Structure formats: structure tokens, C-alpha cells
Amino acid sequence: MGKLTARSIVERALEIGDTDGIDAVTIRRLATDLGVTPMALYWHFKNKDQLLVGMADHLIADFVPEPADERPWQVRLRELTVGLIGTLRAHPCAKAVLEQVDQTAVPNFLAVWDLALGLARTAGFDVEESCLISKYLLTSVIAIADAPVHFQSAHTPAEIAELVRVKRLGLQSLPVEKYPHLVEMATPMAGALDPGLYDSFGVELVMSGIEALAAKRLESGA
Template structure:
């Protein structure tokens, strides 16, 4: 292969994380897959903690916030959240990567974070509120992008069993659980999941801003 780069290492690490989980991502495994010695990887990442930060940086590097222009802060914030969700959705392991790193250490995330803070201030939120808002936005974007949160189990028998279990509840006590057993267990359409989730988050922010 050509010259080993941090990008190539991060890409392969994400591929392994997506298919096998982050526990399978090790320096030795990556070295074997990339056809190099472990020492070659240490030039770029001295340990797994640094590798995870590199993976997170690579995850976000494909997303660049749109220029502000003359658009209102609400439109800019929606672009930011929707773009972040789309970017994170590419890699199923994204949620687990971000759970194990400090976002402050991720260079490509700093631009996203800076814009979120700027938009929060433009909306009239205080410094403390803007800091909280930016963190909630990241957490919400990760949660919405996490495919495992809304994709039902792959085993059809398991899905049916869970659905039947809810439908078997006493309807006089749990009328909504019984009536909505289908979407609760089988999942809602992905498009609705994303748009409703983003609308829910942004509507709350806009409602709070309107009180300022």
C-alpha cells in the first residue's frame, strides 16, 4: 500500500467499529489489516485513546457548517443539526466513539461547536445557557443518528414475540401500549424518526428563545 496516513488508519478503525464493535479496534488488529507493523501506527496514534479521538475527528471532518449568510439563526441551527445527524449516521459506531472521548479534543468538532455557541447567543441565550444548549444539541444529534435506537432487532421471531407480548397486556390498563404495539416494537419510518426528532429539539429551543 502507499504511505500510511492517520486518515487511512481512522477509516479502517471506523469500518471495524461499525461491523464488529469498538472492542475489536486495536492497534495490533489495525496493523494486520493495513499490512504494517504496530510501530508504524504509533507514529500517528500512541494509544487507543488517541485513536478514538482520531476516529471522532474523521467522523466529523466530512461535515462543514454552511456559511451564515443572511439566514435567521433558526434556519442555520436546523442546517447544523440535520447536517450533523447525516454525517454521524454514516457510521453506526459513532455514538460509541463519542461516548469514550472528550469532544474538546476533536479538532473538526470545534468549528461545529463554535457555530452552535454563536447561534445560541444570537438567539438571546446567556453564556451558561449557550454552553448547555450546545452540549444538548450534540447529545441529541448523536441520539437521533444512532440507527440502533430505532431499527428493530433483526430476528423476526424476536420482533413478533415482543409485539405479541405488548398486545397481550390488559387493554383497560394499558390501552396505548396495546394499540401502538406495532410501531413501538417494529419501529417508525426512518424519515419520520429523523424529522420528528430534529423538530422536537429545535422547537424546544425556539420556544425558549421566544421567552427571552
């Protein structure tokens, strides 16, 4: 292989995380896969915590928000939301990585967070509200990107269909007098949802709430 770099290390770490889960990402496993000694990896990352931060930073590196312009904040915030969902979805392990790091230690995440904060302030929210909006928004983005309807795994499409079928039958077998709505909606609850609808409805739900609250603030003069 070529020269060992921090980039090549985190890229391989993400490949392992995507296929085998984040717990499979270890210095020893990486060293073996990359054909180097563990000490060679420690030159770039002193421990797994630092490696995870590097992985998190690389996850978001491909997300490049448009420069500030004159478009309404609603358009720019929606663009941020949709773009970041698409970027994170490229890696099934993204949610696990981001949940295990101090996100304030991830430069690329900080850039996105700062942009979300700025757009919330532009919308008319105060400092505390902007902090909350940015946190709820980014948490929602990570959750939507990790949607079961999109997940990639070692299962074949036929195996996934069987898992959905078994879950659906389990919900449908519940006592209808006790759980009428779970029984009624067993099919979508089991995961048989249109992926496009899952994304578009999720983004609309989050954005509609923020936009409605901003309009309320504007009307009240807060």
C-alpha cells in the first residue's frame, strides 16, 4: 500500500464500521487490514477516541453548504438539512460514530452547527432558542439519515423482506382491543415504508415546526 495517512486510516475504519459495526473498529484490526504495526497508527491517532473523532470529521467532510447568500433562511436551512442527511447516509455507521464522540471536538461538525445556529438567529430566535433548534435539528438529521428503510446490511433483500414480514405479523397478532392502532398500522410500523416519503416527511415535519415557531415569534414581536 502507499504512504499511511490519517485519511487512509479513517477511510478504512469507516469501511469496517459500515460492514461490521463500530465495535469492530479497533487499532489492532486496522493495523492488520492496512498491513502496518499498531504503533504506526498511534502516530496519527493516540487512541480510539481520537480515531472516532477523525472518523466523524471525515463523515461530514463531503458536505459543503452553499456560501451565505440572499436566499431566505428557510431555503438555506432546508438545504442544510437535506444535504447533511444525504452525506451521512453514505455510511451506515454514521449515527454510531457521532453518538460516541464529543461533537464539539469535530471541526466539520462545528462548521455545520455554526451555520445552523446562524440561520436560527436570522430567523429571529434568541440565543437559547437557537441553541435548542440547532440541537433538535441536527439530532433529527442524524436519526433520519439512519432510517431503517434505508439501512444497508449483510442481509439480502429477501432476508430483509422476511424480517419485515415477521415483524408485521407480530404486530398484527397483538390484541386489537388493546392496541388498535398498532394492529391497524402494522405494515408501515414494521418498516414497509416508502424511503422517499420517510425522508421528505421527516424533513417537512422538522422544518414546518421551526418555520411555524419563527412566524409566531414574528407576529408577537418577540
